[in-house]
Amino acid sequence: MPTQPTRAATVEFRHVTKRYDPRATDTPGAVNDLSLAVPAGKICVLVGPSGCGKTTSLKMVNRLIEPTSGQILVDGVDIATREPTALRREIGYVIQQVGLFPHQTIGQNVATVPRLLGWPKSRLRERADELLALVGLDPAAYRDRYPSQLSGGERQRVGVARALAADPPIMLMDEPFGAVDPIVRERLQNEFLRLQEELAKTILFVTHDIDEAIKMGDLVAVMQVGGHLAQFGPPAEILASPASEFVARFVGADRGLKRLSLSRVGELQLQPAVMASVGDDSAEARKRALADPFPFLLLVDAERRPIGWFHQDSIPSNGKLEVSMAIPMSPLLNRRTTLKDALSLLLDADVQAGIVVDRRGAVLGLLTVDMIAERMRTTAGDGRFAPALEAAGESAPASPA
């Protein structure tokens, strides 16, 4: 069956306030004059400490909670004018405890919203199978099981499949990967991001975990207790220039390191490597290596695939270069590797230069720790709210290249 056209909608909060206690504005879960706009097809993460109103904000979008004042617009239409159950059937909803119906099979669970919408029976089953396959669960194996027979990670996938069942333009996700162990969480996050590349839904995503927010968000809204929006912007901007002391503290003293996870090797101008092939003349190679400030020579095979390093001083002055003389390889990176992963690999390696290779494994160039440090310096923010510890980490003098 043909895949349905993907749809997305804009979501806009206009001066939305929610008070649980009319006298106090800071009760947990309260929201104070929240205004933000999420473009269609983007993931907006609401992040903040508990009680900051992020879940309240999310639940106002599908009217599980009604705002005290202000408006929420979906595709420009005030949702207060919509009938709540009809509105909810157009908005996917995923929560931390998943909330699968224990008395229904996985197939029935996934088909919930289409069933409420009155789709014909045969279509329900078809749709459930499609979605199970989409989230990586074999329909034949899973559709007739009950939720109690699934692992936590499998239940989360079913929760996502169920939310997508009627192809809603908007998804609300409240700590959707919060109840599974870190390894499963990482996998689910990656799968979801891949899925989102195809689906391009408008997603509001709540988490208390800043790392998850940075990873998942096209936009991040940092909220603080009392339901104030502390900062709203792309993750790189929030990490580079926190708008307040609170945001700086919340994103953490290691925000410099976190920024590394937002950049990829391909964004940097790589350092050319001095290379020689197996069987090349040693003397000539030695001469070239000594002429280059980088003290190592990279041995490659006929396809320019890396084999190992020679220190410039230990290259024999005559004879041919042999594989057995090379010292072990440093980490192989590709253009998609994040700078954070690259740095971590580099710090562990004997030769602190990463070899960046293309898809076929041929050398593109080198990446050094100094290049990463330089990149961080040039993209750093104004540092207004950088506590001393952080400042030290960011402006540490670079060792001479």
Next chain:
Amino acid sequence: MLDWAWIVDHLDDLAARTIQHLALAAIAVGVGFLISFAMALWAVRRRSVYVPISAIAGILYTVPSLALFAALVPITGLSILTAEVPLVLYTLLIFIRNIVAGFDAIPADVLESADGMGYGRDRRLWQVELPLAVPLVVAGIRLASVSTIGLVTISGIIGDRFGGLGFFIFEGYRHSFPTEIFAGALPTILLAVAVDVSLVAVQDRLTPWAQPVTAAGRVRPA
């Protein structure tokens, strides 16, 4: 010890009384369930009425059964109402408490996701809440059935026309005839056990999802 000849002679009576016993119990459990269900739903939707409702049911439950049957005779005469009203009243506490507990046991996240996906109130009640309350509701029906089957014997106090198998207990007592007491008591116990066991089977049929995960036979092989 037992006068087997008497038992053989009275098999027809025993059968008729067993049927009457079951009928009296079934009416009481059925009517009690309907009243309790309405009360429990009210209490689930308006929490404030739960305490008074369960207090009234609790007080009724403490009234001695013998006294209640006797006290009703001047009001309702020797009609079937005199037998059924106390039997029904005694089921209320069990039913109301179990039905409310059944609704309370539904995980909050299930209700939240039902709301979030666009279930209306009535649809959520019938398609989500009620099925999930079934285990505790059936537990209530089992308790109420067993207790009512026991109480039906006491309704024999209001006359020969009632009491089910209890009729034999009263008669045997009056004539100091142990066989007849035994002929009333043992089938009553067997009846209670049989009804309980069949209700367990009914519950298993109603809640395939609640069976142990080890019931791997229900999982279609991949």
